[in-house]
Amino acid sequence: MNPNPVNYLNTDYTIKSWLLTTDHKRIGILYLCSILIFFAIAVYAAALMRLELLTPAGDLVLSDTYNKLFTIHGVLMVWFFLIPSIPSVLGNFLVPLMIGARDVAFPKLNLLSWYLFMVGGFFTLHAVILGGVDTGWTFYTPYSSTYSNTHVIEMALGIFIAGFGSILTGLNFLITIQKMRTPGLTWFRLPLFIWSMYATSIILVLATPVLAITLLLMGIERIWGIGIFNPKLGGDPVLFQHLFWFYSHPAVYIMILPGMGVISEIIPCFSRKKIFGYKFVACSSVAIAVIGFLVWGHHMFVSSQSIYAGITFSLLSFLVSIPSAIKVFNWTATLYRGSISFEAPMLYATGFIGLFVIGGLTGLFLATLAVDVHVHGTYFVVAHFHYIMVGGMVTAFMGGIHYWWPKITGRLYPEKWGQFSAIILFVGFNLTFFPQFILGYLGMPRRVHDYAPEFQIYNVISTAGATILGLGYLLPIIYLTWSLKNGKRADANPWSATGLEWKTASPPPEHNFAKPPVVTEDAYNYPPLGKAKEAGDA
Amino acid sequence: MPEQNQIVAQQREAATLGMWAFLATEVLFFGGLFVSYTVYRHFYFADFAAASRHTDVTFGTINSIILLTSSFTMALAVRAAKMASQRLVSRHLLLTIFLGIFFLVIKGFEYHKDIVDHLIPGPHFNAEIPLHGQIFFYLYWIMTGLHGVHIIIGLAIMSILLGLNARRTASLKNSQAIELAGLYWHFVDIVWLYLYPLLYLVGRHA
Numbered sequence: 001m002n003p004n005p006v007n008y009l010n011t012d013y014t015i016k017s018w019l020l021t022t023d024h025k026r027i028g029i030l031y032l033c034s035i036l037i038f039f040a041i042a043v044y045a046a047a048l049m050r051l052e053l054l055t056p057a058g059d060l061v062l063s064d065t066y067n068k069l070f071t072i073h074g075v076l077m078v079w080f081f082l083i084p085s086i087p088s089v090l091g092n093f094l095v096p097l098m099i100g101a102r103d104v105a106f107p108k109l110n111l112l113s114w115y116l117f118m119v120g121g122f123f124t125l126h127a128v129i130l131g132g133v134d135t136g137w138t139f140y141t142p143y144s145s146t147y148s149n150t151h152v153i154e155m156a157l158g159i160f161i162a163g164f165g166s167i168l169t170g171l172n173f174l175i176t177i178q179k180m181r182t183p184g185l186t187w188f189r190l191p192l193f194i195w196s197m198y199a200t201s202i203i204l205v206l207a208t209p210v211l212a213i214t215l216l217l218m219g220i221e222r223i224w225g226i227g228i229f230n231p232k233l234g235g236d237p238v239l240f241q242h243l244f245w246f247y248s249h250p251a252v253y254i255m256i257l258p259g260m261g262v263i264s265e266i267i268p269c270f271s272r273k274k275i276f277g278y279k280f281v282a283c284s285s286v287a288i289a290v291i292g293f294l295v296w297g298h299h300m301f302v303s304s305q306s307i308y309a310g311i312t313f314s315l316l317s318f319l320v321s322i323p324s325a326i327k328v329f330n331w332t333a334t335l336y337r338g339s340i341s342f343e344a345p346m347l348y349a350t351g352f353i354g355l356f357v358i359g360g361l362t363g364l365f366l367a368t369l370a371v372d373v374h375v376h377g378t379y380f381v382v383a384h385f386h387y388i389m390v391g392g393m394v395t396a397f398m399g400g401i402h403y404w405w406p407k408i409t410g411r412l413y414p415e416k417w418g419q420f421s422a423i424i425l426f427v428g429f430n431l432t433f434f435p436q437f438i439l440g441y442l443g444m445p446r447r448v449h450d451y452a453p454e455f456q457i458y459n460v461i462s463t464a465g466a467t468i469l470g471l472g473y474l475l476p477i478i479y480l481t482w483s484l485k486n487g488k489r490a491d492a493n494p495w496s497a498t499g500l501e502w503k504t505a506s507p508p509p510e511h512n513f514a515k516p517p518v519v520t521e522d523a524y525n526y527p528p529l530g531k532a533k534e535a536g537d538a
Numbered sequence: 539m540p541e542q543n544q545i546v547a548q549q550r551e552a553a554t555l556g557m558w559a560f561l562a563t564e565v566l567f568f569g570g571l572f573v574s575y576t577v578y579r580h581f582y583f584a585d586f587a588a589a590s591r592h593t594d595v596t597f598g599t600i601n602s603i604i605l606l607t608s609s610f611t612m613a614l615a616v617r618a619a620k621m622a623s624q625r626l627v628s629r630h631l632l633l634t635i636f637l638g639i640f641f642l643v644i645k646g647f648e649y650h651k652d653i654v655d656h657l658i659p660g661p662h663f664n665a666e667i668p669l670h671g672q673i674f675f676y677l678y679w680i681m682t683g684l685h686g687v688h689i690i691i692g693l694a695i696m697s698i699l700l701g702l703n704a705r706r707t708a709s710l711k712n713s714q715a716i717e718l719a720g721l722y723w724h725f726v727d728i729v730w731l732y733l734y735p736l737l738y739l740v741g742r743h744a
Contacts (some may be wrong), residue, residue, distance in 0.1 A: 105552040171559045179552040209563045213570035220680065226659055227676065228574055233659070234670040239577055243570050 007410070007507040022107035023510060028093035029408075030114050031084055036477075038080035038121060041128075043473065045073040049449075050432075050463040058450035066449035067134035068150070074137030079159050080121055082389055083251065085397045086258035087204070088117070088169055091197050093408060095173055097501035097508060098191050100182025100517045105175040113165040113172070120162025127154035136447065138248070141229035141240040145221040153222060156215045163208045163215075170204025173197050182500070184519035188279060191499055191523050195282040196261025199289035203250045203257075207293070211247035214240065238303050245296035253292040255389050256356075257285055259396030260327055263349050266403055267331050268524040269497045270346035271338025275524050277330040284323035291320050301372045310369055317367035324360050328353060343495075344418030348399030351426040352392060359387030362437065380440025386433045398425065398476065405480065406490030410507040413487060417479040425472030431465025498525055550714055557718045561725050568684070568729055575677050575736060582670035589671030590741025592657060592664065593678065597648040598738035601641050602730065608637035609727040616720040619713035624703060627716065631700045634723070638693045645686060678737055685733060688726045695719050 008025045011017075018026060049069050052060040061069065092110070096103050104110050127133055133155045135144040144152050177198050181190070218240065221227025229240040268275045275281060297305060297313030331353055340346070362384040365371050375381065399422075405413050435458035440446075444455045451459070493502040504513055579586045611633040618626035656664040658679070659672035667675075699716055 105549075106556060167563050171556060171563070174559055175552045175556045178555060179548055205559055205563050206566055209567035210570050213567050217570070217574070217680070224660075226672070228578065228673050233672050233676075234578075234582060235673060236577070236581070239574060243573070 005505065006509060007505060008510050009410070009507050011510055020111070022103070022111050024092050024096050024104050024107065024110060025408075025508065027110050027114055028089050028091075031088040031092060031117070034114075034118060034121065035081050035084050035089065038076045041125075042073050042076035042081060043470070045069045045076070047466065047470065049073065050466045052449050053451070053459045054463050056451050056453045056456050061449060063449050064134060067136075067447070068132035070447055071133045071136055072128055075124060075133075075155060075159065077389075078137055078251070078255070079162055080117075080124065082255045082393055083166060084117060084169075085393065086262060086400060087173070087197065087200055087254070088113075090262065090397075090400050090404065091169075091173060091200075091258065094404065094501055095176055095194065095197055096180070097407075097504065097512055098194055098499060099177065099180060099185055100500045100513060100519070101176065101180040102511045102513070104172045105180055106172050109168050110172055113168040116165035116168070117162050120158045120160070120165065123158030123161065124155050125158075127151040127158065130154065138244060139215070139218060140244075141218055141221065141227075141237045142231065145218050145227060145229060153219055156219050160212055160215050160219075163212050166204050167208045170201040170208070173201040174205060177201075182516045182519060185500075188282065189519055189522050190282070192264035192275065192278070192281050192285070193258075193261035196257045196264070196285045199285040200254055200257045200261075202286075202289050203254050203292065207247045207250040207254075210243060211251075214243040214247065217243075238300065238305065241300050241303055242296070245299045246293075249296040249299065250289075250292045252385075252388070253288055255393050257288060259352065259393040260285065262396045262400040262403070263331060263352050264327075265497075265499070266345045266349040266399055267334050268526060269403075269495055270343060270349070271335050271340050272526045273334055273338040273524075274522075274526060275330065276333035276336075277326075278523065280326050281330050284326045287323040288320060291316065291323070295320060295367075298367050298372070301369055302376050314367055314369050318364065321360060321364055324356075328357060328360075342419065343415060344413070344422050345399045345403035347419055347422035348395050348402065348425075351422065352395045352399065355387055355391030355395060355426075355429065359384060359391055362387065375440050377445055378440035379436040379444050379446055382446050383433045383436035383440060386436070391429055391433070395425065395429075398422070401476070401480070403495070404501070405483070406494045407501060407506050407508070409484055409487075410490055411483045411487030412490050412494060413483045414479050417475065421472055421475035421479075424468060424475065428465050428468030428470070428472050432462050432469050433465070435459070435461045435465075498523065553714060553718060557721050561721065564688075564725060568681075571677065571681050571684070572732070572736075575681070578670070578673045578677070582673065585668045585670035586674045587741040589667050589674035590737065592655065592667060592671075592675075593738050594648055594651060595738045595742065597644055597651075598734055601644050601648075602734045604637050604641045604644070605727050605730050608634050608641070609724055611637065612720050612723045616717050619716040622713065627703050628700060631696050631703065631716075635693055635696050635700070638689055638696075642686065642689060645682070674741075681733055681737070685726065685729055688729070692719070692723050692726055695722065 008023055018030065021027060021030075046069075048061065049066065052058070052066060058066070092104075130151045133148070133150045133152055135148050135150070135152060139152070139156065144156075177190075177194055217228065221229055226233060228235045229237050231237065264275060264281055295313055295317045297309055298317045301310050301314075342350075362380070366375065366381065366384055402413060402418055402422075405411070439455055439458045439462075442455065444451055490506045492505050494506070495502070500513075500517055500519070501508075503517060611630050615627055615630035615634060618630055652658070656662055657675050659676045663672055663675075696719060699719055702715075
């Protein structure tokens with residue numbers, strides 16, 4: 001006898017049913033499995049780099065190899081892990097469930113996105129196998145278009161193709177959220193995860209095409225032998241940087257907004273309180289997306305950009321800190337007098353807040369013109385963006401995976417192991433990256449494989465931390481896989497959480513809901529707990 | 539069946555909005571090229587003016603007229619689809635496809651003339667044009683080339699719709715598909731309306 005009712009996982013077990021599925025939940029799983037492969041390769045590249053940096057001399061790999069390692073690490077982590085991580089895995093799984101829809105607006109396009117992503121990934125890995133690329137993930141011209149003797153075209157083509165997958169995913173979410181909400185689910189009743197996915201989708205749709213045309217121009221320049229970024233004809237390499245960062249800075253927000261959305265779901269659930277200042281948190285997501293389009297020049301303070309442009313971009317960059325700070329203050333205020341419990345998702349979420357604050361504040365240092373001139377191109381920058389991308393996004397991704405694991409798989413993960421690895425991740429992360437702030441401030445340049453001996457102590461601490469961080473990634477992979485067969489069965493709502501995704505079975509049936517649910521209340525209507533109720537009403 | 543009707547209506551709205559969002563990505567895609575054009579025209583004003591005198595304004599003007607007319611026939615096709623007139627849909631789609639092909643043929647002749655005149659940037663570039671004029675022609679080839687790719691995609695879409703429309707049962711269901719194809723075709727037309735003055739006209743009188 002089958003103890004499980006029919007759900008999206010057990011309707012059909014054939015490989016074909018997975019590869020041709022248009023079910024948003026299965027596509028989410030396809031993304032999860034594929035990004036983990038890219039993540040593993042990128043982690044391996046990072047491990048080799050950290051190993052090389054144990055000693056001041058370049059004794060493990062050649063400088064050419066080192067250049068290729070950080071390029072592979074950057075390209076795979078940015079385009080093949082972080083950008084699809086929360087949007088394509090959790091977003092695909094949750095967006096229709098959270099708004100009470102049967103599926104996304106365009107299910108076939110959704111599958112096409114995954115295939116584009118995989119074809120792009122294939123070309124990128126092909127470039128790695130052929131011998132790699134040494135330009136860094138930024139592909140600055142004229143090095144990438146003229147001088148590099150590596151497989152730039154294959155890798156750029158991979159990113160170009162995967163980019164169209166991103167555009168279609170963003171477009172799908174945008175239209176799904178706009179048009180497919182269940183009756184009663186008004187804009188200001190939406191879960192905050194949906195708001196952040198909406199903001200993310202705006203960026204995916206409007207920024208990614210600019211990357212596509214920029215890589216196309218760079219590629220044509222490389223093939224044709226001449227081009228508009230080449231000074232030989234009077235071209236300006238700084239124009240490439242403008243176009244590249246016009247995409248890549250908003251892309252930074254693709255790599256943090258979805259994480260903020262996850263945190264906004266977890267914090268109220270484990271504080272048993274309504275989120276503080278719902279409307280502010282919701283609108284700050286959109287504000288970050290909009291302002292994020294106006295700050296790209298802060299990557300180019302030392303690139304011959306005019307000083308007036310520098311001042312303007314510096315001021316605009318400070319502006320982004322306002323909506324970001326609104327979120328942090330509102331999460332903290334939600335905790336205040338809540339009935340807090342520290343299950344694994346909550347440990348990840350509270351870790352996120354601390355790490356994001358450090359990453360965000362050091363971002364202000366970098367947005368300050370004079371300070372940036374001092375620390376530009378040093379490990380300070382590396383530490384800063386890893387605090388946002390790893391300390392922020394990856395921590396939120398792990399928190400989200402744990403939080404929705406019972407919904408996705410129908411099984412509970414072992415709680416003690418979950419809490420243990422959340423702490424391991426936090427400790428390992430800080431040990432790895434905090435010393436890099438000091439290194440950068442003291443002047444150690446990024447992207448070099450040998451360095452002055454006085455920097456060694458910090459590099460040893462960082463490498464030691466990286467091994468602990470690696471354990472923090474390895475443990476969840478082991479016990480989550482274990483729980484697939486051996487975990488306790490989860491009921492529909494193991495966290496007693498609000499939100500439509502918890503109103504259907506775990507795992508959900510193929511069409512999510514028997515009939516469209518009707519929403520009659522605000523999000524996060526957690527049961528009142530004495531006086532805590534008033535504090536939550538913003 | 540009211541629920542069923544609601545779902546159909548929802549899907550229609552979703553498809554239209556999806557097309558508009560897609561066109562927004564296209565604007566940004568071409569936007570990178572227009573920004574590059576603007577920057578270099580500002581840097582090398584005189585060279586751009588000299589270079590643009592070598593484009594063929596006759597071909598360009600004829601093609602503008604053809605493309606505008608094709609937008610008109612496309613609009614008629616959309617209207618015919620709304621009136622559920624299978625015969626008119628086929629006729630207007632066919633006219634649009636014909637005009638699109640006509641555009642490409644003329645563009646082909648123009649490209650041939652450009653090649654003969656040594657207007658491809660590189661070592662054999664036309665010696666009468668100053669150095670930075672090569673950037674103008676580099677952008678000319680990429681902008682008109684990408685626009686041409688969009689025309690070809692549009693022709694493919696319309697051919698598929700024409701085939702679907704020939705099957706009697708499909709005609710009504712297609713009406714939205716034709717509307718969406720129309721939106722795309724008008725967009726391609728609008729891109730040309732910017733390319734035409736930028737590449738053929740403004741430099742001539744500078």
